[in-house]
Amino acid sequence: MNEKIILQTNFPNLNLVKQGKVRDIYDVGEYFLIVSTDRLSAFDVIMDQGIPYKGKVLTKISEFWFNFNKDVIENHLISTNVEDFPSECLEYKNDLEGRTMLVKKAEVVPLECIVRGYISGSGWLDYQATGEISGIKLPEGLVESDKLSDPIFTPSTKAEIGEHDENISVKEAEKIISKEIIERLKEKSITLYKNASDYALTKDIIIADTKFEFGLTKDKLILIDEALTPDSSRFWPKDEYKPGGTQQSYDKQFVRDYLLSINFNKQPPPPVLPDDIINNTSKKYLDVLKKLTGEELN
Numbered sequence: 001m002n003e004k005i006i007l008q009t010n011f012p013n014l015n016l017v018k019q020g021k022v023r024d025i026y027d028v029g030e031y032f033l034i035v036s037t038d039r040l041s042a043f044d045v046i047m048d049q050g051i052p053y054k055g056k057v058l059t060k061i062s063e064f065w066f067n068f069n070k071d072v073i074e075n076h077l078i079s080t081n082v083e084d085f086p087s088e089c090l091e092y093k094n095d096l097e098g099r100t101m102l103v104k105k106a107e108v109v110p111l112e113c114i115v116r117g118y119i120s121g122s123g124w125l126d127y128q129a130t131g132e133i134s135g136i137k138l139p140e141g142l143v144e145s146d147k148l149s150d151p152i153f154t155p156s157t158k159a160e161i162g163e164h165d166e167n168i169s170v171k172e173a174e175k176i177i178s179k180e181i182i183e184r185l186k187e188k189s190i191t192l193y194k195n196a197s198d199y200a201l202t203k204d205i206i207i208a209d210t211k212f213e214f215g216l217t218k219d220k221l222i223l224i225d226e227a228l229t230p231d232s233s234r235f236w237p238k239d240e241y242k243p244g245g246t247q248q249s250y251d252k253q254f255v256r257d258y259l260l261s262i263n264f265n266k267q268p269p270p271p272v273l274p275d276d277i278i279n280n281t282s283k284k285y286l287d288v289l290k291k292l293t294g295e296e297l298n
Contacts, residue, residue, distance in 0.1 A: 005050040043266040055099035065227040076103040106215025115193035118208040135169030208234035250288035
């Protein structure tokens, strides 16, 4: 693959205000510039190697879903076209192209809003231990990857880099933010998930679960960050779905599975990823972009 991999951004004439696990955020006055790098985080540890095309896929898929769901809730996206960005961005056009969103500023709601339509990942581990996920009692006898009768809202804390998100109950979430806002988060998150899940099934993709982030602008709740990407969701091929174990996936679960197979301790420093793991992960990201949106990256 000849695609340039961007692990770090370096734009001296722009004001870097935050570096996340994957995204670098610049303050450009009225708006923020969110640049999706090709960094990959697994188990909250940032890998030393990047995934070709990853940042561009995340941006394209987020843009698709922001437009798809704009009737459910307003979102922060202004433009992904570099020509629309402030003039001081243009000298960095080559690195910004295809991987950058110009977005509204918002006060970030300090919760990860997770919706689960299937039982997998940390939710499956919690269910095995307690019969519950985030304080929600589930039927007995479920197996890994089972479809739930209705999607459930299971918030988690927002961890800083190097720390782990923690599943919490709605009651615990109400200690972080008001009950009224939690109710709105729950309603919007489940509606967004159902909308996207129904559409994805028509493209032969199961969205097992996903994570949303929200912000407040003058007390108005808006959707921010990314939306329904392979980083924030579990995407499974519908024709290979079989409850009772882990599933084939189009997301970074592929990397997580590799790391588990080598008994990675989920702490820095990360191991070196083999080329086939990197290239197959890139292919999965590109495949899901094409399946969901019809778009291909050159």
